Amino acid sequence: MNQSSSPTPAVLAPRLGATLRSDVQGMHAYAVQPSAGYIKLDAMENPFLLPPELQQALGSRLAQVAINRYPGSRVDDLKRALAEHVALPEGCSLMLGNGSDELIALLALACDVPGATVLAPVPGFVMYAMSAQLQGLDFVGVPLTADFELDEAAMLAAIERHRPAITYIAYPNNPTANLFDDAVIEKIIAAVGAQNGLVVFDEAYQPFSSRSWMPRAGESDHVLVMRTLSKFGLAGLRLGYMAGPAALIHEIDKVRPPYNVSVLNAEAALFALEHADEYARQAQILRAERERLQAALLTLPGVKAWPSEANMILVRVPDSKATFEGMKQRGVLIKHVAALHPLLANCLRLTVGTPQENTRMIDALRASI
Structure with a gap:
């Protein structure tokens, strides 16, 4: 059917009203900003490509993958390689997802018992709420x-009142980029455990963080640790993984679609883990650049920057909309997060890029305030 003969929204309205959930019709799809022609610093991506020799080696390796077959043993090889890479604690196992977004959706599906609730601090990653809504x-x-920071009293009161099936702790948090107080987290873990719920640590930004909960993944039978290879340097690959007690992972893994990780994704991820030193080198540069950005931000009048344990920095400016548009006009695309939550009033989120990109970003910010 060509575009001119496609049904109009008015013609489709009765059918949509009869077949699609009203809450879905009222939702907004996850928005991705057009980025062509801009310095793209809005999505916490690793800005570095592989060196040419590794690009060639990866291309040759992927060319040999049997894409005519469903994924098989190489996915198991990847799980073993990831377990070694993260030093998976004894008694734990892993499951894989098409990005951590799929793992978040699968957790909602697995925990969808009558009256179930998902709880998380806000502002936080929008997919926690979206996955809960889509699953009912x-x-x-x-x-x-x-x-x-975590509001300890409010978190504990909400856990007591709502008895959440899943409590998410982003560690570090998005978009605020900070790590929460471990002493408060310990109380949250205990409170959720007493209510027979799960605590899920989302460590998407672990390559840039000074702390991780992964070494403690096996200490409690209701704690899971989720990561993604997106911030590792493979955002285009869409591969996430979740660790936790083997018996718990075994149950959640039952709702995972068959063959959810492609053979190309698995092989590329294996290649990346074999060259983890290159990605560690890139992460080291980004951490150093983060500190350089923080120092530069201190010199800008009217700008407040929060400490960061991720590859992003949250800043507050006098007029975030005008500053965002000004930076965009100067060719630098960042994330305007002010509308996500009242606590983020006049806030922008800056992704840490290459040294050259970061210099351009600071210059654009200075000129746009």
Whole structure:
């Protein structure tokens, strides 16, 4: 059917009303900003390509993959390689997802018992709430403090009241980029455990963080640790993984679609892990650049920057909309997050890029305030 003969929205309206859930019709799809022609610093991507020799080696290796067959043993090889890479604690196992987004959706599916609730601090990653809504679970967002720390009393009260099936702790958090107080987290883990719920640590930004919960993944039978290879340097690959007690992972893995990780993704991820030193080198550069950006931000009048344990920095400016548009006009694309939550008023999220990109970003920010 050509475009001119496609049904109009008015013609489709009765059918959509009869067949699609009303809450889905009222939702907004996950938005991705057009980025062609801009310095793209809006999505916390690793800005570095592989060196040419590794690009050639990867291309040759992928050319030999049997893409005519469903994924098989190489996916198991990847799980073993990931377990070694993260030093998976004894008694734990892994499951893989098409990005951590799929793992979040699968957790909602697996925990969709009558009356189930998902709980997370807000502002936080939008997919926690979206996956809950799509699966028909209630979502409870507990506001952080004004300095984006966990509100201990509010979190514990919400756990007691709502008895969440899943409590997410982004570690570091997105978009605030900070690590939460471990002493408060310990109390949350205990409170959720007493209510027979799960605690899920989302460590998407682990390559840039000074702490991880992975070494403690096997200490509690209700704690899971989720990561993605996106920030490792493979955002285009769409591969996430989740670790936790083997018996718990075994049950959640039952809802995973068959063959959800392609043979090309698995082989590329194996290649990346074999060259983890190159990605560690890139992460080291980005951590150093993060500190350079923080120092530069201190010199800009009217700009407040929060400490970061990720490859992004949250800043507050006098007029975030005008600053965002000004930077865009100067060829630098960042993320305007002010509308995501009242606590983020006049806030922008800056991704850490290459040294050259970061210099351009600071210059654009300075000129746009």
